[in-house]
Amino acid sequence: MIPNVLTVAGSDSGGGAGIQADLKTMLALGVHGMSVVTAVTAQNSLGVQGAWELPVEAVRAQYRSVVDDIGVQAVKTGMLASAELVEAVAELIAGTDAPAVVDPVGVSKHGDALLAASALDSVRSTLLPAATVATPNLDEVAQITGVRVESEREMRRAAGAVLGYGPRWVLIKGGHLPGDAVDLLTDGSEEHWLRAPRHDNRHTHGTGCTLASAIASGLAKGRSVPEAVAAAKEYVTGAVAAGFALGGGIGPVDHGWRFRGHV
Numbered sequence: 616m617i618p619n620v621l622t623v624a625g626s627d628s629g630g631g632a633g634i635q636a637d638l639k640t641m642l643a644l645g646v647h648g649m650s651v652v653t654a655v656t657a658q659n660s661l662g663v664q665g666a667w668e669l670p671v672e673a674v675r676a677q678y679r680s681v682v683d684d685i686g687v688q689a690v691k692t693g694m695l696a697s698a699e700l701v702e703a704v705a706e707l708i709a710g711t712d713a714p715a716v717v718d719p720v721g722v723s724k725h726g727d728a729l730l731a732a733s734a735l736d737s738v739r740s741t742l743l744p745a746a747t748v749a750t751p752n753l754d755e756v757a758q759i760t761g762v763r764v765e766s767e768r769e770m771r772r773a774a775g776a777v778l779g780y781g782p783r784w785v786l787i788k789g790g791h792l793p794g795d796a797v798d799l800l801t802d803g804s805e806e807h808w809l810r811a812p813r814h815d816n817r818h819t820h821g822t823g824c825t826l827a828s829a830i831a832s833g834l835a836k837g838r839s840v841p842e843a844v845a846a847a848k849e850y851v852t853g854a855v856a857a858g859f860a861l862g863g864g865i866g867p868v869d870h871g872w873r874f875r876g877h878v
């Protein structure tokens with residue numbers, strides 16, 4: 616049986632991040648990808664030119680259509696835009712019997728806000744407690760917890776602060792630090808450091824979405840959290856290495872790198 620994985624996220628018209636990155640990742644990793652669109656962005660390699668949220672009823676209806684008939688073995692959340700959508704999605708995933716990977720998307724690579732500042736309290740109090748794995752980058756860690764990470768050593772304290780909001784596991788993504796691309800996965804007792812060489816490639820649009828979707832795909836296949844994260848890290852590292860120029864700005868990672876024989 617092919618596992619079903621659901622992404623609840625925003626659409627990126629440029630195809631590098633958001634729903635589009637999630638579905639491509641799921642195809643590449645051999646699961647059936649399904650989507651609940653929360654917002655539509657007009658976006659390209661230069662930035663986000665516009666964003667429109669969907670009504671909360673439209674998000675709930677998409678979710679119920681998929682979960683009640685088809686069923687899901689894992690859920691991934693990305694851009695949720697507003698407090699109202701964060702709360703609705705948190706309630707939906709808390710009521711679903713499947714692991715949830717929560718990527719608490721705050722701002723795009725170009726600095727465009729993808730989450731209202733007024734939604735942060737709802738992320739802390741409703742979304743993070745419903746997560747099997749939360750995958751904040753360092754900017755999101757600072758927004759959520761106030762902890763600023765400037766070195767690998769400080770990642771452990773950041774992880775503890777995020778775990779305080781109730782996710783079962785946290786993966787602190789160190790992609791924005793200089794040096795190797797180092798992430799820390801922990802549930803408060805086990806600690807797994809994931810280290811990969813930094814690829815000197817500016818075309819990294821969509822790394823976070825791709826990593827979270829790859830984790831959800833592994834969980835849907837029945838892997839443990841540490842196994843799913845290790846496999847997802849290997850996939851995203853290859854996708855970053857193969858990232859390519861598109862438009863005049865930051866191009867996407869290559870979700871299809873394994874089909875093309877890169878790396």
Ligand SMILES: Nc1ncnc2c1ncn2[C@@H]1O[C@H](COP(=O)(O)OP(=O)(O)OP(=O)(O)O)[C@@H](O)[C@H]1O
Pocket residue numbers: 632722723724751752753788789790791796797798811812813814815816819820821822823824825826848851852855
């Ligand atoms: N240049 C790079 N070379 C190798 N791996 C990288 C590079 N940049 C990021 N990564 C890895 O990609 C994953 C995503 O990390 P990152 O910190 O970029 O997340 P993010 O900021 O949420 O992504 P996004 O850009 O999609 O918002 C992590 O595993 C990180 O270590």
Ligand SMILES: Cc1ncc(COP(=O)(O)O)c(N)n1
Pocket residue numbers: 624625626627632633634656658693694720722723724725729819820821822823824
């Ligand atoms: C719809 C949507 N979701 C997520 C991201 C984050 O990705 P990035 O930080 O690579 O721009 C994005 N840009 N757009």
